[in-house]
Amino acid sequence: MDKVLEVKDLHVSFDTYGGIVKAVRGVSFDLKKGETLAIVGESGSGKSVTSKALMRLIPNPPGRISKGEILFDGRDLAKLSEKEMQRVRGKEIAMIFQDPMTSLNPTMKIGTQIMESLIKHQNLSKSAARERALELLRLVGIPQPEVRINQYPHQFSGGMRQRVVVAVALSCNPKVLIADEPTTALDVTIQAQILELMKDLQNKIDTSIIFITHDLGVVANVADRVAVMYGGQIVEMGTVDEIFYDPRHPYTWGLLASMPSLDTSIQTELAAIPGTPPDLMHPPKGDAFAPRSAYALEIDFEHEPPMFQISDTHFAKTWLLHENAPAVEPPKAVIDKRRTMSSNFAKPRLAEEVVR
Amino acid sequence: MAEKLLEIKNLKQHFNIGKPNQVKAVDGISFDIYKGETLGLVGESGCGKSTTGRSIIRLYNATDGEVLFEGENVHGKKSRSDLKKFNRKMQMIFQDPYASLNPRMTVGDIIAEGIDIHGLANTRKERMDKVYELLSTVGLNQEHANRYPHEFSGGQRQRIGIARALAVDPDFIIADEPISALDVSIQAQVVNLMKKLQREKGLTYLFIAHDLSMVKYISDRIGVMYYGKLVELASSEELYKNPIHPYTQSLLSAIPLPDPESERTRKRIVYNPNVHNYSEGEELEMREITPGHFVYCSEKEYKQYKSIYSK
Numbered sequence: 001m002d003k004v005l006e007v008k009d010l011h012v013s014f015d016t017y018g019g020i021v022k023a024v025r026g027v028s029f030d031l032k033k034g035e036t037l038a039i040v041g042e043s044g045s046g047k048s049v050t051s052k053a054l055m056r057l058i059p060n061p062p063g064r065i066s067k068g069e070i071l072f073d074g075r076d077l078a079k080l081s082e083k084e085m086q087r088v089r090g091k092e093i094a095m096i097f098q099d100p101m102t103s104l105n106p107t108m109k110i111g112t113q114i115m116e117s118l119i120k121h122q123n124l125s126k127s128a129a130r131e132r133a134l135e136l137l138r139l140v141g142i143p144q145p146e147v148r149i150n151q152y153p154h155q156f157s158g159g160m161r162q163r164v165v166v167a168v169a170l171s172c173n174p175k176v177l178i179a180d181e182p183t184t185a186l187d188v189t190i191q192a193q194i195l196e197l198m199k200d201l202q203n204k205i206d207t208s209i210i211f212i213t214h215d216l217g218v219v220a221n222v223a224d225r226v227a228v229m230y231g232g233q234i235v236e237m238g239t240v241d242e243i244f245y246d247p248r249h250p251y252t253w254g255l256l257a258s259m260p261s262l263d264t265s266i267q268t269e270l271a272a273i274p275g276t277p278p279d280l281m282h283p284p285k286g287d288a289f290a291p292r293s294a295y296a297l298e299i300d301f302e303h304e305p306p307m308f309q310i311s312d313t314h315f316a317k318t319w320l321l322h323e324n325a326p327a328v329e330p331p332k333a334v335i336d337k338r339r340t341m342s343s344n345f346a347k348p349r350l351a352e353e354v355v356r
Numbered sequence: 357m358a359e360k361l362l363e364i365k366n367l368k369q370h371f372n373i374g375k376p377n378q379v380k381a382v383d384g385i386s387f388d389i390y391k392g393e394t395l396g397l398v399g400e401s402g403c404g405k406s407t408t409g410r411s412i413i414r415l416y417n418a419t420d421g422e423v424l425f426e427g428e429n430v431h432g433k434k435s436r437s438d439l440k441k442f443n444r445k446m447q448m449i450f451q452d453p454y455a456s457l458n459p460r461m462t463v464g465d466i467i468a469e470g471i472d473i474h475g476l477a478n479t480r481k482e483r484m485d486k487v488y489e490l491l492s493t494v495g496l497n498q499e500h501a502n503r504y505p506h507e508f509s510g511g512q513r514q515r516i517g518i519a520r521a522l523a524v525d526p527d528f529i530i531a532d533e534p535i536s537a538l539d540v541s542i543q544a545q546v547v548n549l550m551k552k553l554q555r556e557k558g559l560t561y562l563f564i565a566h567d568l569s570m571v572k573y574i575s576d577r578i579g580v581m582y583y584g585k586l587v588e589l590a591s592s593e594e595l596y597k598n599p600i601h602p603y604t605q606s607l608l609s610a611i612p613l614p615d616p617e618s619e620r621t622r623k624r625i626v627y628n629p630n631v632h633n634y635s636e637g638e639e640l641e642m643r644e645i646t647p648g649h650f651v652y653c654s655e656k657e658y659k660q661y662k663s664i665y666s667k
Contacts, residue, residue, distance in 0.1 A: 042539035158401075187400040187566060192610040192624050214540055217569075217612030221619040240616045258544035259614055260573035266592075269551075270573070272544035276509050337615070 005031040010068035023049040025232040036209040038219040041229035044277045051178045091121040094169040098181040100161035104153040111149035136167040159190035178210045231278045231288030238314035245339040248316040250295040257331040271331045307351040311343040321348040362389040367421035369411045381407040383584035394561040396575030404584040409530045447521035451533035453513035457505040464501030470524040490519040511542035530562045590649040600651045603627045
């Protein structure tokens with residue numbers, strides 16, 4: 001499959017009075033045409049900063065992309081001028097934000113908000129843009145689009161507003177759609193509707209989606225591939241089955257074990273991850289997750305682990321995969337679901353491209 | 357059956373009464389909470405679950421109905437001292453750990469506020485000892501007492517909120533979405549802490565949330581609310597195994613599970629309130645279908661459900 005987007009060794013930092021916050025510390029991934037890549041992690045893991053960096057939405061100062069490349073269509077987005085970026089943003093890469101209450105302009109009719117990017121990017125006339133806006137509203141399932149197009153955001157419910165945001169994002173048929181926790185503020189039933197809508201639209205217009213979330217249930221539902229972020233780095237990446245049925249990184253184990261499934265009995269204690277996420281002003285030496293990990297080895301506190309490869313698509317950044325590492329038993333919740341993946345290599349090996 | 361700690365009888369909470377924008381946030385719900393259990397309350401936003409919690413603890417004055425705590429009505433006229441006695445027994449943990457702690461008070465003072473109001477400590481030393489004990493109960497250090505809320509992370513703040521609720525030795529705690537604002541890895545810490553405290557102190561919880569898998573995990577019984585009404589109430593096992601009310605079925609079918617295989621095959625059921633097709637004059641109330649499993653339905657539906665489920 002063709003790669004739409006390729007991110008290489010991305011570093012993003014923020015200069016603050018207290019010091020430099022290294023929010024993203026060397027993230028590399030690629031995005032293939034038509035696939036959905038989910039990025040999971042807790043707050044402060046750098047997942048939102050990564051996505052904002054792709055759109056060049058990091059306010060500068062204090063933030064800056066200190067290193068790395070974002071290759072899109074043969075161009076490096078990290079080096080484009082603001083003017084050039086404006087031609088990409090909203091047209092070829094679009095974004096859906098978390099909160100539908102604040103991402104729409106309350107003083108503009110929703111029709112005008114959808115038409116804005118159509119007129120700007122596609123040089124449509126006002127009347128043609130209006131036609132297209134109506135079509136988009138119909139596409140995202142808003143009843144009576146002729147009436148709704150002249151209404152203001154406050155006249156819409158949360159789920160309907162998120163539909164409008166999806167319509168705005170899709171107006172120019174973007175190649176990449178970045179959805180930053182698009183359903184976190186919504187109820188489960190509405191969430192299910194929006195997820196179905198996004199999948200349906202993806203099939204119709206064949207965009208690639210980067211889906212940022214912390215809800216593993218949603219990940220299982222939408223993702224083709226998953227990247228798990230911790231402390232500004234990708235610690236594990238693989239297909240959705242590899243991450244859920246054959247996870248290798250202790251942090252992924254922790255995430256999977258700390259969520260009760262519907263058949264977890266009330267007697268069993270949840271396997272909570274102790275402690276709090278790392279302070280990225282002073283990133284810990286070695287493996288960022290080591291201080292919270294029950295599986296930490298001595299070397300974890302000294303040297304940062306390299307990226308190991310378990311299959312063609314499965315990567316994990318942990319010393320546990322080194323041939324000299326002791327064999328460890330993951331938490332019970334992980335073992336219960338574990339399956340043998342047929343595509344795995346005989347033995348984990350170092351990824352050719354060592355990420356630093 | 358265990359002893360009833362709390363009886364809620366036909367509780368109604370309406371806002372803007374008599375105005376065109378009148379809202380019936382809670383519209384006549386009745387249920388009991390037994391000593392030592394955790395009752396989960398779930399529903400979509402705006403269904404009245406938080407309002408129910410807040411009316412029970414008298415943050416709102418109920419429009420109608422009764423809340424009996426150990427046989428005594430919570431609402432209605434009360435002298436200051438009566439209220440104080442009652443406030444000691446019932447406490448609340450709030451959703452947002454950022455907004456529910458006063459930023460200008462030290463953590464020690466926040467936790468000790470209840471102790472001061474109720475005069476539970478005679479000397480300064482006793483007061484601080486109590487605070488230190490509470491801090492260690494919830495997994496924080498003594499030194500934390502002199503710090504301010506902004507110095508803590510979300511999970512730690514929620515622990516402070518829990519310590520504050522525990523300060524007056526309550527019997528009953530209303531937890532209004534206590535983990536919704538926290539990260540996944542931290543949620544489990546807080547839930548484990550709440551369960552540990554329940555075992556040790558014999559607390560009773562009303563756990564309000566919209567995260568259904570967490571509610572299932574922590575609750576003994578679960579009530580499902582829809583548009584200000586309680587539509588189904590059953591033990592948590594039973595509710596997930598045999599959801600009867602169509603709304604409950606649709607709610608359960610919408611939860612995404614962390615399992616890609618089941619996600620690929622999951623079918624979502626859409627709830628349409630018209631399926632009931634209630635005719636006028638039909639009496640709708642909570643009826644017991646199988647022992648302990650109540651559903652809000654009409655006489656006709658009751659017979660129908662009964663024939664399907666009571667085997």
